[in-house]
Amino acid sequence: MTDALFTANNLWLMICTALVFIMHLGFGFLELGMTRQKNAINIFFKNFFVITMGILVYYLVGFNLMYPGFSDGSPGILDFAGFGLSLPGGESIDYAGGGYTYWTDFLFQAVFAATAATIVSGAVAERVKLEGFMIFSLLYVAIAYPIVGSWQWGGGWLSQLGFHDFAGSTLVHSVGGWAALMFVYFLGPRIGKYQDGRTNAIPGHNLPLAAAGVLILWLGWFGFNGGSVLSAEPNATSLVLVNTCLAASAGAIVAFLVAKISFKSFDLTMLMNGVLGGLVGITAGADQMSVIESIVIGGLSGVIVVYGITLLDTVLKLDDPVGAIAVHLICGIWGTLAVGLFGDLASGSQFIYQAVGVGVIGLFCVITSSIFLLITKYTVGIRAKRDFEIQGLDCTEHAMDAYSDFQTK
Amino acid sequence: MTDALFTANNLWLMICTALVFIMHLGFGFLELGMTRQKNAINIFFKNFFVITMGILVYYLVGFNLMYPGFSDGSPGILDFAGFGLSLPGGESIDYAGGGYTYWTDFLFQAVFAATAATIVSGAVAERVKLEGFMIFSLLYVAIAYPIVGSWQWGGGWLSQLGFHDFAGSTLVHSVGGWAALMFVYFLGPRIGKYQDGRTNAIPGHNLPLAAAGVLILWLGWFGFNGGSVLSAEPNATSLVLVNTCLAASAGAIVAFLVAKISFKSFDLTMLMNGVLGGLVGITAGADQMSVIESIVIGGLSGVIVVYGITLLDTVLKLDDPVGAIAVHLICGIWGTLAVGLFGDLASGSQFIYQAVGVGVIGLFCVITSSIFLLITKYTVGIRAKRDFEIQGLDCTEHAMDAYSDFQTK
Amino acid sequence: MTDALFTANNLWLMICTALVFIMHLGFGFLELGMTRQKNAINIFFKNFFVITMGILVYYLVGFNLMYPGFSDGSPGILDFAGFGLSLPGGESIDYAGGGYTYWTDFLFQAVFAATAATIVSGAVAERVKLEGFMIFSLLYVAIAYPIVGSWQWGGGWLSQLGFHDFAGSTLVHSVGGWAALMFVYFLGPRIGKYQDGRTNAIPGHNLPLAAAGVLILWLGWFGFNGGSVLSAEPNATSLVLVNTCLAASAGAIVAFLVAKISFKSFDLTMLMNGVLGGLVGITAGADQMSVIESIVIGGLSGVIVVYGITLLDTVLKLDDPVGAIAVHLICGIWGTLAVGLFGDLASGSQFIYQAVGVGVIGLFCVITSSIFLLITKYTVGIRAKRDFEIQGLDCTEHAMDAYSDFQTK
Amino acid sequence: MKKIEAIIRESQFLKVRDALKNLGVKHFTYWDVTGVGKEKQPHVYRGVNYESSAINRRFISLVVSEDLLDAAIEALLDSASTNEVGDGKIFVLPVEKSIRIRTKESGPSSL
Amino acid sequence: MKKIEAIIRESQFLKVRDALKNLGVKHFTYWDVTGVGKEKQPHVYRGVNYESSAINRRFISLVVSEDLLDAAIEALLDSASTNEVGDGKIFVLPVEKSIRIRTKESGPSSL
């Protein structure tokens, strides 16, 4: 390992960190655009809170809970390397085989952690009580996310089992998605969403910005998946990027065609969700798949996301304004299982490992989410007052309008 | 060539790929902002379609049509290396002299290809029939763009002749621009654009987002031109970036001054087009020019783009809502010819090579566009129904509003 | 130094240049969102002017005024290496110890220079006369900014003294901030801002885009601070990024809590300013601080920025629509002084060097700004006509509406 | 024929719409306005607290025949009220003529 | 003097404007409203199909002198009609006074 290679590797990871960071703008735009104007300030407030709190909390406890350095023979379930951060010492080039420095490692992981919480943010939009959301997401990023992470990326029991989750279809997206599901279940739907058994559409107020958000998220995925190679190794990174982009493209095309057939219109929101579904779907196995397998996985994600949204929205009556649960949870599960079905690792036993991972993590997330939600509910509360929700959270919680003085000509 | 240098080179190309990718957001914002609100969903639908379809089609046929590996002695006009992609095998470091991997090559080229189709999208906005646009752009990206590309970047006859087009003033921008021109010609103007010999302005609905789009496009050009060095060679890449930025700046300043003198107002749209004109203008020769020559080329692009838009809009009565033809076609031609007039290659014979390239490619694009347009016109049709156009394509084709519930305070 | 390391280093600086470039979109969105709709075109016009003029002028005189290559024994106050740019010759790898090429150096510095002028743009928004702003910012970027820069980064007297300003808390942010302060002082407040001793809020028209601007600025800071290491040295760069992100996060959380306590609402604008304050605050010492010190500096910036804005806005009655003075000037001063209080350099004498730098530069900026403002005032004028200001600068100076045809559904 | 102008809270709009529907009023027109009145809304912007008396309201314009007038007013009063300051107003204006553009028919049947 | 309130399709607006212009009506005021009526518009959002009876309309407010009234109504009826459900309505209201702010003149000459 030369200095130059170390420098190039680390540089790649830093860039990927920046790209994952800017996903928070993507999430922000997506949520903003798919919700109503009266909650626009609230959306961005939540998003800013999640990214800034997320980084701080991950610094304080998350990183050392996720990468505790399980000792040999440890069951690999729970360990903690102490509060805060400190350079481990010695030549940094040895830290991760020359892939990146300690600091890069931390920051890359920190922006990932914040992502999991942001997923929740979208699903609970327009009715969650701000303080409740803050407390829940703090607990979730501080405790639930890093513990799950330690099982696999921290070298714990799941990684020893043989579970494979390249960049986090399960470890990031499903973990966020499970919390979103539980939170939505505890919260109930927005006022007016379901009436007399009917499902009402509550259209978002700024679809162009939502669309921009999706493109920014896709850009961020260059870093999300590309950085998960954990070095800049040319073949691995570039194949991962190709697989990522092909899966996103296939998801988009399939989703819009399925939507066109099912709903008889060129539905931009479904196309957008197809992109995201494809991205989440390929995330677990982007390093294992051939290009053609990536297209298949992405394309099936496009089908899954369209029907997933409809299922949640109109059958299960779980009100998720941005479709976060379908995209992150359902496609995350699909992508994780797909590693057992396609690609270099595909095998019956691999499929079982994947299913075990999905199941155990799901159970853990459901339980911890429920506990945190109960704590939050019976302290500060989780649902905004009825009046506040009707008037909009911007003027009631923030005393501010998003577009004061906006006039039409 | 060390591993480290290979890694750094490939890494640069991957980043440039990401930057070119995000140009699609730039194009989206630009088109969105310069058209009317009633077509906003349609704009982004087209843009999403182009980038996702573009990547898939370029995977399926485009790449192997553009880089068929002409055999020695081949006339270099048309060849095809088969459907899909497969790693050529052997040490990847040999693939392109250590500049990048096979996968990086594909993805970088794929996002370029989609760009050519996006150029068309802007010019035909607000009246094109969605299905017609989809079929045309599919055919164009699958067939016309890669064949032209093979002539030069694929090692075909133009490159053997001595034609020089560094990053695609002609191969990308003019190729897109010719299709835009022909499509606009076949389509006719938007209803209300020309009345009783008068040219009406149809102002866009969101100029701030259009301006944001231009800055994002400029950012993308760091990758578009910077990546076209095809390695991270420090001097070449950094000179290219300097030339690119100086040309864009000069284009902007000159365009706004020309517009101020001609139209007596500080016209932001012209300044924005000046940036884009400067960028397209320098694209063919960014590797050949000294900084001062880049400023001259960019500045002249600024003049050309202002008068070009006016010429097309009010004299030729070609209705191009975003000015794509003036920016991409006219400045693309200018930039290509400029390689024969300025910079290290400047010479009479070089100018002739450049003119031959411009002319033959122009002819080829006009002919293939016309064929594709005729096919499209007599199958699914190219123009939206009169009613649909008047009501807006969002509610008629997409059954959706871009800004439902947007309220003024 | 190998070629590979040189390539990686230079590549990092080029990417950082692109990131600093895109800060101009961040500034644009921030200013746009925090001002009224009737001046939206004007905002972006100023921003486009600043970045394009800035690059050109920095090419013409700025770079060689800032990096004149003071001869040994020179007092290091003023020198000029001539107009334009030319490759210094010799092996480029020697140019800066393999950190970057001559061209990269120029472009990185050029986008920095434009930043200083953009800071002014926000503070004077909604009432400045366009021509006056153009002339002032041209003079400031051409003369004031590079002279100050030469004292420290150009190897002049301040650097010899021992002043430390890593990435420009003072050299960029305060230099911009002082000009903003003086310009605001000369201009006076917007009509309607202060009435009968009362301070009126003039809410911005698009806070979601303002929030997006802040996230884009933060992204840009990865390059602003990361690039100021002037190589891609893994440990230094990654520590700088960690410090930068932690300071921003701490600034945000502290600012919103302070605002919540003081003003009883979850004030998104203050949270956003907390992010920016934290970023400016850590800029001077991002290379010197431990992570915990960065959090402290960022957190205190969060306090400072909230009270700073209130002080300027309601006590000093300096009308700064975007809070540029509090963010860039006050937090810039704080960050610079903090280098004497925290981190590896902290010492009494260091604190004095820092204070000397802050003081002398402040004086110089105040004087040059005043001179340039007087020149501008008595030639083209600095304040827009009363009528123009009331009607809005878009329709009076630009004859254009930002959102023509925007309709509410 | 009379024209009813009702200035109501946006948040009551759905209730009002349904109340009118139940009454058989199938046609009306509305838009968003700013109301200045007794209700004040606290605002904070960049640390400046202020009370704005300019509140978002919805303006409903509805032309009804004489015989429906009282029922429509009743329905509006019921559905638009929250009993808190700021509930709004109803005004009744005379209308001399009403024409349906499509059929050119005029009079009460055109409503 | 009478006030004409016309609720028309946005897509007919240019024709209406020109028709009024030809008639010599140089002044009027308009804004965008939402109309609830017989016309329905199909919508799809994230897979949920729904019909919205809330349609974009343009509201024209125009005060004319008695003698121009019939011609103005005629012009509106002609230019605003597409003969499909949703063409809108015209209402006529009495106006008691009209004043031009600039000159303070009142009566028909101020229109």
Place this chain on the structure above:
Amino acid sequence: MKKIEAIIRESQFLKVRDALKNLGVKHFTYWDVTGVGKEKQPHVYRGVNYESSAINRRFISLVVSEDLLDAAIEALLDSASTNEVGDGKIFVLPVEKSIRIRTKESGPSSL
């Protein structure tokens, strides 16, 4: 009771609001409209110069009791005027009934 409809310049709005306030008019409603009239505004878009006769205006709707009418008109005329073409118009319409939704009281006391 009378309804005053005033179409004014946006830029005069604050003056108008204060003038009404001084008069004791605490309630009114306004929205933004487009006015077609004598005033023209020069526009340039992508190099095409055009004059638009469609100008942004603010529409004030205000119901007052008979005795306040003249004072209110006076106040509006004063505060809305700039003496340049485009100052706008004031129209007065009869109102038959006024009801405050919250209290259901009607008549002048409800204004």
